[in-house]
Amino acid sequence: QQQVKQSPQSLIVQKGGISIINCAYENTAFDYFPWYQQFPGKGPALLIAIRPDVSEKKEGRFTISFNKSAKQFSLHIMDSQPGDSATYFCAASLRYRGSTLGRLYFGRGTQLTVWP
Amino acid sequence: DTAVSQTPKYLVTQMGNDKSIKCEQNLGHDTMYWYKQDSKKFLKIMFSYNNKELIINETVPNRFSPKSPDKAHLNLHINSLELGDSAVYFCASSQSRTGGFLGSPLHFGNGTRLTVT
Numbered sequence: 001q002q003q004v005k006q007s008p009q010s011l012i013v014q015k016g017g018i019s020i021i022n023c024a025y026e027n028t029a030f031d032y033f034p035w036y037q038q039f040p041g042k043g044p045a046l047l048i049a050i051r052p053d054v055s056e057k058k059e060g061r062f063t064i065s066f067n068k069s070a071k072q073f074s075l076h077i078m079d080s081q082p083g084d085s086a087t088y089f090c091a092a093s094l095r096y097r098g099s100t101l102g103r104l105y106f107g108r109g110t111q112l113t114v115w116p
Numbered sequence: 117d118t119a120v121s122q123t124p125k126y127l128v129t130q131m132g133n134d135k136s137i138k139c140e141q142n143l144g145h146d147t148m149y150w151y152k153q154d155s156k157k158f159l160k161i162m163f164s165y166n167n168k169e170l171i172i173n174e175t176v177p178n179r180f181s182p183k184s185p186d187k188a189h190l191n192l193h194i195n196s197l198e199l200g201d202s203a204v205y206f207c208a209s210s211q212s213r214t215g216g217f218l219g220s221p222l223h224f225g226n227g228t229r230l231t232v233t
Contacts, residue, residue, distance in 0.1 A: 034221065036222075041227075043120070043208070043224025043226050044159070045223075103164075106158070108156070108157070108158050109156075109157045111157075
């Protein structure tokens, strides 16, 4: 059972355009929502993250929008650049057996290609 | 000065063999993980260790056995390799103390691509 559903699977955007990736979840106990970026041949790396008590977080060209009532969150990449071409993963974290250790559930990833 | 390093980067082996993947982190983190990424890039947690103690053990065949000699190392040993074990295996680490944020970022290694023929 997929805990976090991500769409689209792939996305092609022209340079300067806006890339939007959407995620949805069911478990209201999730308490942390990060996005990871993965380049070919590399491991995923944290890009930006948000807590559920905040509706938006912006870092440079990257913005997370969070809709708690709809149980949805999305990543917006403004002024997309060819260097943004990568696979993006949304994730959600849940305390594991009462521990503060986050247990991350990843979405299936979105392959973003930005054309010059 | 790599933060999370895995060896080997590539591993090609035949069915039935036993192999190990090593992981070391120099970030001073107290929690380490193994993730499996399949051909469709889906990331699935396999194991998590906190201060050498097994914390998360997902539904993974018991042919997979993690070993943590100290909190900076988490190795993965796989017995009797099968074709379906072919994937990229990522080691990761994090700090369990969250500093006020309910989650601490995972730092991933660059992966070990395992091919079983």
